[in-house]
Amino acid sequence: MANNAEDVENNRDANEMSEPRQQPQEATVTRSRPGRGSGGGGSDGSSGPEQNGQPPTPRPPRVVDAEDDEDEELTLKYGAKHVIMLFVPVTLCMVVVVATIKSVSFYTQNDGQRLIYTPFPEDTETVAQRALNSVLNAIIMITVIIVMTLVLVLLYKYRCYKVIQGWLFLSSLLLLFFFSYIYLKEVFKTYNVAMDYFTLAVIIWNFGVVGMICIHWKGPLRLQQAYLIMISALMALVFIKYLPEWTAWLILAVISVYDLLAVLCPKGPLRILVETAQERNEPIFPALIYSSTMVWLVNMADTDRPKRNSTEGEPPQQENQQAVGSPAPSSPSQDDGGFSSTWVNQQEHQLGPLESTDDSRREIQQMPSARPPVDDEDDEERGVKLGLGDFIFYSMLVGKASATASGDWNTTLACFVAILIGLCLTLLLLAIFKKALPALPISIFFGLVFYFATDNLVQPFMDKLALHQFYI
Amino acid sequence: MTAAVFFGCTFIAFGPALSLFLFTIARDPLRVIFLIAGAFFWLVSLLLSSLVWFISVQISNKDSATQQKGLLIFGVVLSVLLQETFRFGYFKLLKKANEGLLALSQEETMPISIRQLAYVSGLGFGFMSGAFSVVNILADSVGPGTVGIHGDSQHYFLSSAFMTMAIILLHMFWGVVFFDACEKKRWWAVAIVVLSHLVISCLTFQNPQYVNSLVPTYVLLFLMGIWAFYCAGGSLRNLKLCLTCKDTDFLLANHRPR
Numbered sequence: 001m002a003n004n005a006e007d008v009e010n011n012r013d014a015n016e017m018s019e020p021r022q023q024p025q026e027a028t029v030t031r032s033r034p035g036r037g038s039g040g041g042g043s044d045g046s047s048g049p050e051q052n053g054q055p056p057t058p059r060p061p062r063v064v065d066a067e068d069d070e071d072e073e074l075t076l077k078y079g080a081k082h083v084i085m086l087f088v089p090v091t092l093c094m095v096v097v098v099a100t101i102k103s104v105s106f107y108t109q110n111d112g113q114r115l116i117y118t119p120f121p122e123d124t125e126t127v128a129q130r131a132l133n134s135v136l137n138a139i140i141m142i143t144v145i146i147v148m149t150l151v152l153v154l155l156y157k158y159r160c161y162k163v164i165q166g167w168l169f170l171s172s173l174l175l176l177f178f179f180s181y182i183y184l185k186e187v188f189k190t191y192n193v194a195m196d197y198f199t200l201a202v203i204i205w206n207f208g209v210v211g212m213i214c215i216h217w218k219g220p221l222r223l224q225q226a227y228l229i230m231i232s233a234l235m236a237l238v239f240i241k242y243l244p245e246w247t248a249w250l251i252l253a254v255i256s257v258y259d260l261l262a263v264l265c266p267k268g269p270l271r272i273l274v275e276t277a278q279e280r281n282e283p284i285f286p287a288l289i290y291s292s293t294m295v296w297l298v299n300m301a302d303t304d305r306p307k308r309n310s311t312e313g314e315p316p317q318q319e320n321q322q323a324v325g326s327p328a329p330s331s332p333s334q335d336d337g338g339f340s341s342t343w344v345n346q347q348e349h350q351l352g353p354l355e356s357t358d359d360s361r362r363e364i365q366q367m368p369s370a371r372p373p374v375d376d377e378d379d380e381e382r383g384v385k386l387g388l389g390d391f392i393f394y395s396m397l398v399g400k401a402s403a404t405a406s407g408d409w410n411t412t413l414a415c416f417v418a419i420l421i422g423l424c425l426t427l428l429l430l431a432i433f434k435k436a437l438p439a440l441p442i443s444i445f446f447g448l449v450f451y452f453a454t455d456n457l458v459q460p461f462m463d464k465l466a467l468h469q470f471y472i
Numbered sequence: 473m474t475a476a477v478f479f480g481c482t483f484i485a486f487g488p489a490l491s492l493f494l495f496t497i498a499r500d501p502l503r504v505i506f507l508i509a510g511a512f513f514w515l516v517s518l519l520l521s522s523l524v525w526f527i528s529v530q531i532s533n534k535d536s537a538t539q540q541k542g543l544l545i546f547g548v549v550l551s552v553l554l555q556e557t558f559r560f561g562y563f564k565l566l567k568k569a570n571e572g573l574l575a576l577s578q579e580e581t582m583p584i585s586i587r588q589l590a591y592v593s594g595l596g597f598g599f600m601s602g603a604f605s606v607v608n609i610l611a612d613s614v615g616p617g618t619v620g621i622h623g624d625s626q627h628y629f630l631s632s633a634f635m636t637m638a639i640i641l642l643h644m645f646w647g648v649v650f651f652d653a654c655e656k657k658r659w660w661a662v663a664i665v666v667l668s669h670l671v672i673s674c675l676t677f678q679n680p681q682y683v684n685s686l687v688p689t690y691v692l693l694f695l696m697g698i699w700a701f702y703c704a705g706g707s708l709r710n711l712k713l714c715l716t717c718k719d720t721d722f723l724l725a726n727h728r729p730r
Contacts, residue, residue, distance in 0.1 A: 080502040409607040417512050421512045466605070466609060471672070472601070
C-alpha cells in the first residue's frame with residue numbers, strides 16, 4: 001500500500017503567468033510498505049504523468065516573487081486543511097473497522113486458520129515458545145514483503161507495466177468481490193438476515209463492478225474515496241482475523257522500521273523506484289493511493305473542470321495539459337511522488353492463497369487530473385495523498401486494540417488519538433522537508449506505545465476510579 | 473430500556489460539548505488539529521499519572537483496602553496536578569508555535585488567536601477527560617444487567633453522565649481562564665484554577681452521595697463559566713447585544729442579514 005502521504009501541488013502554470021511561482025513542492029509521504037503483491041500500477045499508458053508514488057523530488061518551495069516568507073504561511077494553511085482531509089478518511093476507516101469488530105464476531109474468532117505467511121501457531125505451552133513463534137512469523141512476513149517489493153521494483157525497472165497492472169487488477173478484483181462477499185455474509189449472519197443467493201449475487205456484482213470502474217477508471221471522487229476506504233477496511237479486517245496477536249504487534253513494529261528504511265535510505269527499494277520514475281519522468285504506476293483531489297483522465301481536461309470539492313489533483317498531466325494551453329508544467333520532475341513507497345508497500349504479500357490482496361489495495365490509480373488552466377486558488381490545487389497501506393495498518397492497529405484490549409474503549413480511543421497525532425506530525429514534517437516521507441513510523445510508534453501503556457497502566461487506574469466514581 | 477439509558481446518558485454527557493464542536497470548531501481545520509493535540513496532551517498526562525500510581529500500587533500492600541483507597545486518592549490528586557502542568561506545557565508550546573508562525577509569515581496577524589487556542593485546547597482536554605471517564609460506562613449501559621444489584625446506587629449511569637458533562641465544560645472554562653491568566657501573568661488566577669480542579673475531584677470522593685458532589689460541582693461550573701466569559705472579553709453589554717441580535721460587528725463578520 002502506498003503509504004505515502006503526498007502533497008501534491010499542482011504546478012500552476014497559470015500562476016506562473018501571474019507571478020513567477022515555482023512549482024509547489026510535492027511532499028510525498030511515502031510509506032514503503034512492502035507492497036503486497038501489488039505491483040505498482042505502473043504508469044498507465046493512459047494516465048498522464050502521475051504523481052503517484054513519485055519520490056519526493058525536493059521541489060523548490062513555492063516562491064512568490066522571490067519572497068520566501070509567504071511560503072511558510074501558505075504552507076501552514078495548506079497543511080491544516082490537508083491534514084483534515086486525511087484525518088477524515090483515516091477516521092472513517094477506523095470507525096468502520098472498529099464497528100465491525102465490535103458487532104461481527106467472525107473477525108475476532110480464532111478458527112485455527114492462519115495465513116501461509118505466518119505458519120507458526122501461537123497457542124503454545126510456554127511463553128518462550130510463543131515469543132519465538134511470533135518472531136519467526138514476523139520474519140517470514142517481512143521477508144515476503146521485501147521480496148515482493150524487490151520484484152515490483154524489478155518489474156518496474158524493466159518496464160513490465162502490463163504485468164504490474166494485471167497484478168493490481170486481479171488484486172482489486174479479489175478484494176472487491178470475494179472479500180466483500182465474505183464480509184456481507186458475516187454481517188448477515190450476525191444480524192440474522194435471511195437473503196437469497198440471487199439478491200446477494202446482484203448486490204455483490206454491482207458493488208464490485210462499480211468499485212472496479214471507480215478505482216481503475218473514472219468515477220466521482222467521493223465514490224472513489226469511499227471505495228478506497230472500504231477496501232482498506234476489508235484488508236485490515238482480514239489482517240486482524242488471521243494474524244495472531246503477538247505476531248500482529250511485531251509485524252506492525254517491523255513494518256514501520258522497514259518503511260522508514262525503504263523510503264529514506266539511498267539504497268532502499270522504494271527510493272530506487274521513485275528515482276527510476278523520476279528519471280523516466282513518469283508517474284509511478286497508479287498505486288493504491290488515496291487522494292484527496294480529483295483526478296480525471298486527460299481527455300476530460302479540456303472540457304471539464306474537475307470537481308472542486310477537494311483540492312485539485314496535482315498536475316501530473318502536464319503533458320496533457322500542454323494541449324490545453326496551460327503553461328508548460330514546470331517540472332516533470334515534480335511529483336514523482338513518493339508514491340513509490342506506498343507503492344512498494346503494496347507489495348505486501350498476499351494473504352493466504354489469494355494473490356493479490358495487496359495489489360488490490362494498490363490498485364487505486366491516480367488518474368491524471370485535469371488541471372483547469374485558470375486557477376487562482378493555489379491552495380486548492382494541492383492535494384494530499386496517503387497510501388492505502390497506511391490506512392490498512394492504522395486501522396489494523398486500532399481494530400486489534402478494540403478486539404483484544406482489556407481496557408476496551410479507553411485503549412481504542414487512546415490509539416486513535418495517538419495515530420491521528422502521528423499523522424499530523426508526519427504531515428508537518430512533510431511540509432517542512434518537502435520530500436517523500438514514510439507515514440507509518442511515527443503513527444505506529446505512538447499507537448503501539450499508547451496501546452501497551454493504556455492497556456496495562458491506565459486501564460487499571462481508570463477502572464478503579466470508575467468503581468468508586470472518582471473523577472480526575 | 474437499556475438503549476434509552478445509553479442514548480440518554482450519551483447525549484447528556486457529550487451533547488453540549490459535541491454541539492460546541494460542531495458549531496464552532498468543525499469548520500476550521502486548524503482548530504480541529506489543536507483540539508486533537510490538546511486531547512493528546514491530556515492523554516499523556518493521564519499516562520504519566522497512571523504510571524506513578526501503578527508503580528506505587530505494585531510496591532504497596534495489596535491486601536489492605538484502606539491503603540489502596542489512599543493510594544487511589546493520591547493518584548487522583550497527582551493526576552489533577554499533572555493535568556494542569558500539561559495544560560501549562562501546552563500553553564508554552566502554543567505560544568512558541570504561534571511566535572514562530574508569526575515571525576515566518578508575512579501577515580500581521582496569527583492565523584489563530586491565543587484566546588481561540590485557549591478555548592479549543594480546553595475543549596480538547598475536556599473531550600478526552602470525559603471520554604475516558606464515561607465511555608466504558610456507556611458501553612456497559614447497553615448490555616444486559618441490573619443497576620445496583622449489590623445495593624449500590626440506582627442512579628449510577630445518570631450521575632456519571634451529569635458529572636461528565638460538568639467536567640467537560642469545566643475543562644473548557646479552565647482552559648480559557650488558565651491561558652488568559654498565563655498571558656497576563658496573573659498567577660493567582662492560575663492557582664485558583666488548579667485549586668478548583670482539585671476541589672471538584674475531591675468532591676467526587678463522597679460519591680454515592682450524589683447531592684454532595686454534583687450540586688457544588690454545578691455551582692462551581694456556573695461560576696467558572698462567568699469568569700471565563702469575562703476573561704474571553706465578554707461583558708454585559710456584549711451579551712445584551714448578542715441576545716437581541718443587534719451586534720452589528722458580529723453579524724457583519726458572519727454575513728448574516730438582519
